[in-house]
Amino acid sequence: MSLQVLWSLFLAHPAGAVNSLALFFAVAGAWVCLVTRVREQRGLARVLADGELDVQDQDERTLRINRFFYRFGAACLGSALLLSWFSTRL
Secondary structure, three states: OOHHHHHHHHHHOHHHHHHHHHHHHHHHHHHHHHHHHHHHHHHHHHHHHOOOOOOOOOOHHHHHHHHHHHHHHHHHHHHHHHHHHHHHOO
């Protein structure tokens, strides 16, 4: 598809194009949140399998990375909500 065809499609159906972008952001944000949760659970299982009973001693860097990815996923979901709301006004 050429860029001209995509632009004419956007001009013909602007709400559908914006809503498709919102759907993309929603799927990406949900995937980031889900993968971060799975990563946390695997890390916790690895710590418990090593026999270290003190789980509260997690690395600060790991906690910071997990917080960043949760915030990024929440921002994607929030922008998807705003884009979806905006597409109803077009």
